[in-house]
Amino acid sequence: MRIKEVADRLNMTTRTIRLYEEKGLLTPAKSRTNRYREFTEQDVWRIQAILSLREAGMNLADIGGALAHWEKSGAEELRHSLELQRASLMEQWLELKMVIETTEGMIATLDEEKTLPLERIFGLAEQSRRMKRQRGKWTDKWGFDRLASTHDERVNARLDGYEDYEELLGRIVECVKPAGGEHGLDIGTGTGNLAAGFLEAGCRMSGVDQSKEMLKLCRSKHPALETKVGNFLALPYLEKQFDFVVTSFAFRHLTSDQQPLALEEMLRVLKPGGRLCIGDKLGEDEQRLVLWLVKRNFRTRVHRVNDTLRMITATQSEETDDARP
Structure with missing residues (x-):
C-alpha cells in the first residue's frame, strides 16, 4: 500500500504518518523501482498501535519504548508501560482536582468575606504546592524489583x-x-500475602504496588487478585470504591510529610463507613496518625503485636464522613 491508501484506510493524514517515520516509529520499505514507500499489513498494525497508545495519553518517545518492549518481551512489558501511563494520568488528575479545590476555597472565602485575605489564600496555595511536591518526590528507593524474587523467603x-x-x-x-x-x-501488596487472607474470606480484592516484579509474582500466586501499579500518594482508583483499605509493612517507608497525604488518598477511595487498617513499625508516628484519623471522624484502636510492631484499625462514621477539621 502507498502512504495515501494507508491514511485513507485509517482516517488520518499522510503528514501524521510521516511524523511517525521521522520519530523512528515506522520504517516502511521503499520500492526498488520508484522509491515510493510500500506499507505492509504489519506497518498498518504498528500505526494502529501508535494511534491507540496516543489515545491513552502517551507521548511519542514513550510509545517508541513501549513498542520496543512489546516486540522484544511480549504483552507483559506493554502492560507495564500502560500501567505506568495510567499511574501518571492519575497523578495529573489528582493535581488538577487539587487545583479545582483550591480555587473553590478561594471563591468561598471571597463570597464569605467579600475580599481575599492574603494569609488564608497563601495557606491554600501553599498546601496545594506541598502536596504536588510530595507526589513528585516519589521514587522506588528501596529496590523492590530486585528484591521481589526472594521476598517470600525473607518474610518466612x-x-x-x-x-x-x-x-x-x-x-x-x-x-x-x-x-x-x-x-x-x-x-x-507485594506478592499478595495479606490480600490472600481476604480472598479466602470471600472478598473481592485489589492490590497496588510500585514494583513491576512484585506484581508479576503476585498475579502468578493469586490470579483472582486485581493488581495495579501505583503508590500511597496517587492510588489508581476513583473515589469511594472500597469497603476497607489495608496495608502491612509498607507505611513505614513514607516520610512524615508523605503520611498525611497517603491517609488522604486512603480516605478518598474508601466508601462511607469504611474501615482502615495499618500494620507496621510506626514508632513516634503512631499517635500522630491516630490523631489525624480521630479528627476525621474515625473510631480508632491501636493493637500491640510486639515491642515495636503496631496495628491501627479505624472505622469511619457514615453520617459525618465528609467532615474536615
Missing part, C-alpha cells in the same frame, strides 16, 4: 524487620472483619 525467615509477619497479617484480617462480597484494597 523473619528477615529485614519482618518479625511476627504471619501473626500481623492474620490479625489484620481478623480485626477488619471482612464480609463475603466486600471489596478491599491492599496498598503495597
Whole structure:
C-alpha cells in the first residue's frame, strides 16, 4: 500500500504518518523501482498501535519504548508501560482536582468575606504546592524489583524487620472483619500475602504496588487478585470504591510529610463507613496518625503485636464522613 491508501484506510493524514517515520516509529520499505514507500499489513498494525497508545495519553518517545518492549518481551512489558501511563494520568488528575479545590476555597472565602485575605489564600496555595511536591518526590528507593524474587523467603525467615509477619497479617484480617462480597484494597501488596487472607474470606480484592516484579509474582500466586501499579500518594482508583483499605509493612517507608497525604488518598477511595487498617513499625508516628484519623471522624484502636510492631484499625462514621477539621 502507498502512504495515501494507508491514511485513507485509517482516517488520518499522510503528514501524521510521516511524523511517525521521522520519530523512528515506522520504517516502511521503499520500492526498488520508484522509491515510493510500500506499507505492509504489519506497518498498518504498528500505526494502529501508535494511534491507540496516543489515545491513552502517551507521548511519542514513550510509545517508541513501549513498542520496543512489546516486540522484544511480549504483552507483559506493554502492560507495564500502560500501567505506568495510567499511574501518571492519575497523578495529573489528582493535581488538577487539587487545583479545582483550591480555587473553590478561594471563591468561598471571597463570597464569605467579600475580599481575599492574603494569609488564608497563601495557606491554600501553599498546601496545594506541598502536596504536588510530595507526589513528585516519589521514587522506588528501596529496590523492590530486585528484591521481589526472594521476598517470600525473607518474610518466612523473619528477615529485614519482618518479625511476627504471619501473626500481623492474620490479625489484620481478623480485626477488619471482612464480609463475603466486600471489596478491599491492599496498598503495597507485594506478592499478595495479606490480600490472600481476604480472598479466602470471600472478598473481592485489589492490590497496588510500585514494583513491576512484585506484581508479576503476585498475579502468578493469586490470579483472582486485581493488581495495579501505583503508590500511597496517587492510588489508581476513583473515589469511594472500597469497603476497607489495608496495608502491612509498607507505611513505614513514607516520610512524615508523605503520611498525611497517603491517609488522604486512603480516605478518598474508601466508601462511607469504611474501615482502615495499618500494620507496621510506626514508632513516634503512631499517635500522630491516630490523631489525624480521630479528627476525621474515625473510631480508632491501636493493637500491640510486639515491642515495636503496631496495628491501627479505624472505622469511619457514615453520617459525618465528609467532615474536615
